[in-house]
Amino acid sequence: MDYRFNVNVNEYLPLREVVFNNLRDAILNGQLHPGERLLENQLAEKLGVSRTPVREALRMLEQENLVALVPRKGAQVLDLSADDIRSVLEIRQALEVVAIRHACQDGMSEEDIALLKELNGRFERAFEEKNYEDVAQSDEMFHDVIFRAANNRRLELIVSNMRAQVYRYRMAYLKVFETRTAVVNHHQNIVRAIETHDEALGVKTMTDHIAHQTQVILDSLK
Secondary structure (H helix, E strand, O other): OOOOOOOOOOOOOOHHHHHHHHHHHHHHOOOOOOOOEEOHHHHHHHHOOOHHHHHHHHHHHHHOOOEEEEOOOEEEEOOOOHHHHHHHHHHHHHHHHHHHHHHHHHOOOHHHHHHHHHHHHHHHHHHHOOOHHHHHHHHHHHHHHHHHHOOOHHHHHHHHHHHHHHHHHHHHHHOOOOHHHHHHHHHHHHHHHHHHOOHHHHHHHHHHHHHHHHHHHHHHHO
């Protein structure tokens, strides 16, 4: 099997981490497709490692729900059902609400608010330029600033894991034309809510934001 994904080597990381990062990126970017089998021998050859770090990396990917280890069949890229996506984003919505409550109640530094505005500007420019990778990256960074405001490391780790599971579906979502106006308005209202400590506005906007994302992704699967 000829795996068509780029290999990035980092000599400072353990081999299992190098393999994990390469396979994870390939899955999230769509170079490895849902349902595609991941054969240890061929992956080891492509990555220039033994089978052991490949096997360890596949177990790590299974823990992130990106890979399924099937008895007697080996590993394959996991495909999420509509119910899976709905469940993941329902939990994501609840966690986003926790974060926005903290941001509105406890406040943010002037530097963090300035960073939110800067990232939102980058987000809007990327939409205008149809640079969807930068749209996704600036959107993630925007939300990360809000999650940090909750001062809860476990919350950040859980969100990072859940974000990985639906990343490839989010890219499709961001390319839907109608998404742009809604999401830009959501971001602007989120910044306004944090600046003015308007918790009710923040919670409503964040709830609507994730609900909109969920609906567009589910519609795209039909």
